[in-house]
Amino acid sequence: MTDWRFMARQLARNPLSLMGIIIIAIFAFLAIFAPLIAPIPEGHRDPYMIPRDGYSATPRPPSEEHIFGTTQGQYDIFYGVIWGTRSAFRVGLVVIGIVVAIGIVLGSLAGYFGGLLDEIIMRITDIFLAFPALILAMAIVSALGPSLNSVMIALIVVSWPSYARLIRGDILQVREEDYIEASRGLGASSGRVIIRHALPNAIYPTLVMASLDIGAVVLTAAALSFLGLGAPEGYADWGQLTSFARNWIVGPQGDSLKYWYAVTIPGLFILFFVLGWNLLGDAFRDILDPRLARR
Amino acid sequence: MELRSYIIRRLLLLIPVLFGVTLFIFGITMLFSPIMRASLYVTDLRQMTNIGLVIETYGLDQPFWVQYGTWLGQVFSGNLGWSKVVGMPVWDAIWSFLPATLELAIFATPLIILMGIFLGTQAAAHKDRPLDHGTRVMAIFGWSLPTFWLGLILIMVFYGLFRGLLPPGRLSIQMDMVVNSADFIRYTHINTIDAILNLNGTVLLDALRHLVLPVITLSVTQVAFIMRLMRSSMLESLGKGYILTARAKGLAERVVVNKHARRNALIPVITVSGYVLAGMANGVVITETIFTYKGIGWWAWQSAVRLDIASVLGFALFNAVLFVLVNLLVDILYTRVDPRMRLGEAVQ
Numbered sequence: 057m058t059d060w061r062f063m064a065r066q067l068a069r070n071p072l073s074l075m076g077i078i079i080i081a082i083f084a085f086l087a088i089f090a091p092l093i094a095p096i097p098e099g100h101r102d103p104y105m106i107p108r109d110g111y112s113a114t115p116r117p118p119s120e121e122h123i124f125g126t127t128q129g130q131y132d133i134f135y136g137v138i139w140g141t142r143s144a145f146r147v148g149l150v151v152i153g154i155v156v157a158i159g160i161v162l163g164s165l166a167g168y169f170g171g172l173l174d175e176i177i178m179r180i181t182d183i184f185l186a187f188p189a190l191i192l193a194m195a196i197v198s199a200l201g202p203s204l205n206s207v208m209i210a211l212i213v214v215s216w217p218s219y220a221r222l223i224r225g226d227i228l229q230v231r232e233e234d235y236i237e238a239s240r241g242l243g244a245s246s247g248r249v250i251i252r253h254a255l256p257n258a259i260y261p262t263l264v265m266a267s268l269d270i271g272a273v274v275l276t277a278a279a280l281s282f283l284g285l286g287a288p289e290g291y292a293d294w295g296q297l298t299s300f301a302r303n304w305i306v307g308p309q310g311d312s313l314k315y316w317y318a319v320t321i322p323g324l325f326i327l328f329f330v331l332g333w334n335l336l337g338d339a340f341r342d343i344l345d346p347r348l349a350r351r
Numbered sequence: 352m353e354l355r356s357y358i359i360r361r362l363l364l365l366i367p368v369l370f371g372v373t374l375f376i377f378g379i380t381m382l383f384s385p386i387m388r389a390s391l392y393v394t395d396l397r398q399m400t401n402i403g404l405v406i407e408t409y410g411l412d413q414p415f416w417v418q419y420g421t422w423l424g425q426v427f428s429g430n431l432g433w434s435k436v437v438g439m440p441v442w443d444a445i446w447s448f449l450p451a452t453l454e455l456a457i458f459a460t461p462l463i464i465l466m467g468i469f470l471g472t473q474a475a476a477h478k479d480r481p482l483d484h485g486t487r488v489m490a491i492f493g494w495s496l497p498t499f500w501l502g503l504i505l506i507m508v509f510y511g512l513f514r515g516l517l518p519p520g521r522l523s524i525q526m527d528m529v530v531n532s533a534d535f536i537r538y539t540h541i542n543t544i545d546a547i548l549n550l551n552g553t554v555l556l557d558a559l560r561h562l563v564l565p566v567i568t569l570s571v572t573q574v575a576f577i578m579r580l581m582r583s584s585m586l587e588s589l590g591k592g593y594i595l596t597a598r599a600k601g602l603a604e605r606v607v608v609n610k611h612a613r614r615n616a617l618i619p620v621i622t623v624s625g626y627v628l629a630g631m632a633n634g635v636v637i638t639e640t641i642f643t644y645k646g647i648g649w650w651a652w653q654s655a656v657r658l659d660i661a662s663v664l665g666f667a668l669f670n671a672v673l674f675v676l677v678n679l680l681v682d683i684l685y686t687r688v689d690p691r692m693r694l695g696e697a698v699q
Binding site: 072179180182183184186187188189190191192194195196197198199200201271275278279282283284285295298301302305306307309312313316319320323326327330331334335338 | 367368371372375376379380382383491492494495496497498499500503504506507510511512514629630632633636637640641651652654655656658659660663664666667670671674675
């Protein structure tokens, strides 16, 4: 498709979006080659559980054995952040994937058929959008019991309404176009008109929102894990690694930055992961919105 | 359409939304077995020995709609359940923790709005120049920052490196004693305002020193959000014909930017103020947790980690009602600000 080639060229031209692509590519590399970069120790059962080197609470500084040091409970920070990349991708992609799917189905039904169905679906989205996202997610996670799956379910529950609304709006816009009328005139079924004609022309804003949202979803998931409502203890997860560092932010008098590595490193991983997706999403938006491109 | 009938129509539309919100919240509690829900009503361990009686007393084995009706009646009479964390009714807990959070919001809100609008305007006025690039990079970093991590880094620097400069908590111990003494009248429970009303400078200064870091932590993401919005809105506004006219008649660039362009560029910022408040509500939970700043967010976190469902859901319900009302207010304000939106022209 020439569209995609045009988009690729635009993305490569803009230094900020190029940076976004490079950041995401590096993270993808870390996630795919995690077993080679941070090898699973001999006899370690679950690779997503961070191996421990002792049980002492006090973090230990970077050394040859633990290049990023160990955090509270002697969990290896390097192993945790590398395998945590996989957790971040999983949460972001699974949640956004499901949410986009729900949004497409409900949004196109509401937008294309309108009437009572539209009214019902939109009033339901109103209900979910009435809550601040993190607070609703917190309530759902504590009701389901803290776990990574609860976090993902909660994020799906809080995120789907925006997509349903966005897609509904786009469908409403293209519904009146001549080519939709034409294909209907040729006897195409509603399903065919939606899937073949309406959706492909309404999907771009959704893609922009999705790439911006992967960052936001990972950020909220990290916040929930940080608050102690996410991954089980010892699971490779950036938010949890940050929360392990909470008791070790300020070192002893005279050496107050003693434990800097415990909090700084996992936080930087979250920051750059989210930054990468945001840069990418911004670039998509600039390219796809011709009103902005002219400026 | 008259403004009054617009407001009435919007108020009527609130009913199904609020009905749905309560139904949803109640639906979450119904995920639990009657025994677990009974424990929400237990305030004394002795009651646990006869849990069947509790279930029967509160009708926890009745059909869904009967229970929903009972529950809704309770909610309307101000009974949201019992907060185990602080040992008082949820409704009382919300009101006792609210002033601390309001204090954060009182300082964070103007900071967010003024900084966001100022930076956004400057970036747009210097488009594609270093100032623009600088603020844009700052904004995208600010937008990507994990709030909890920013807070921890600030703690590392200010509690550690510059020990004692900006202390943790809401007040230092001595000031806490002053505030709770008989001579100090607590009008609002908002420390800074009470200090001003009591003409007590030391308490005011102490309260302000404690507020600096939480307010910064709470504001950064939102400043970035407003700034980005303001920049693009200003760019659109600067491209309009009347700007060309203003420039053509020889007005100073400063006047063109600040008077002609900015006024119109502010409209989108007003429409998102509901989102900003929601963003702040999310931020408050994290900020207060990190700084052990005992406001409503800290209480919600305590309740969530101790799986105190009544409190968490009460808090969520409180927030939902608050935001539905704020968004209504914003929409009404919007019709006042943008004359095109007045009298139902928006419908077309």
